[in-house]
Amino acid sequence: MVGKNCFAIASDRRLGVQLQTVATDFQRVFKIHGKLYIGLSGLATDAQTLYQRLAFKHKLYQLREERDMKPETFASLVSALLYEKRFGPYFCQPIIAGLGEKDQPFICTMDCIGAKELAKDFVVSGTASESLYGACESMYKPDMEPEELFETISQALLSSVDRDCLSGWGGYVLIVALCMQKFISKFANPRKMCY
Template sequence: MSILEYNGAAIIGMAGKNCVGIACDTRLGIQGQTVAMDFRKVFKMSDRAFVGHAGLATDVQTMDHLLRFRKNLYELREERSMTPRVLSNLLSTLLYEKRFGPYFIEPVVVGLEDDGKPFLSAMDLIGCPVYADDFVVSGTATGNLYGMCESLYRKDMGPDELFETLAQALLASVDRDALSGWGGVVHIITEDGVISRELKGRQD
């Protein structure tokens, strides 16, 4: 088993019309054993940017603290807020710095740019980024997530439809992955603010 599959995760980022969403499951496990059902994998970096980390739970928390520190340092020096694209580049650099002893995480960055357009990126454990206009996925349920997202995704969805699509894709996917699930959280980022909702999933 890969170390990336040790704790389990399922994360989706998806674009809508002037909005973007990110969803994750809440299970923390040690392979087949469930340890907690409220583990945070998606973190709010600003009102317009969220980061999700799939992978080894200890590295998830370490990278959250490190990224938050570097983001705050940037904003103090530059006297402006960090855009999602710059945040993605910073995260990619932090991962590549440690490529010979990497953090075992595969992050997803979503947000709204200054012009209101959605931004989506995902990367591997050494920070090689991929950018998308529709959706990105990460975690142990990626095969299931890709299938569900390709089936349910439509262009220019509004915030409510985007939430419904993310929720259905996440819940249907984690039902077929033994290492993720036990509920979920969906965050929708719009020009007016962030809407966060919790999902109840199967408990088996």
């Protein structure tokens, strides 16, 4: 979800095999660099493999270009990587969120073969996506500050995963903003940001 010069990315904490819960602290949001994150919903082993390949490709890009990758460029990399495996795809639906040029937020999602869907407000993926669309549409407002964005995305996530038996066990919310120092001091313990 996008705010005013900031973005938030959130996920639930459940890892399951159909209706059986395996773990309640599974990580789905991964850091590429300080202003770029990727969320991977779908098959857990594919999500971890895909993240490792993307982190490797980003490190090669950093060595060659001597700079971090822009979110738009990273989205094209993810799309190309998924499309080259289209006949035996990774069972993942990535969400890419980052701060681009002039620190403008960028978000997009794609399907398992890399078809991008760009948005200016919010994107969703996963098993609870239908209820997430409704919750996000009703709660989203443009140009939210980081504190309001945190509350909005948290409430949207929690109300949506409560309506889906394949999601849940709390949530993980990550906010990236220009004025992050002020916001981090308010939440000095990072565990307070996890429901």
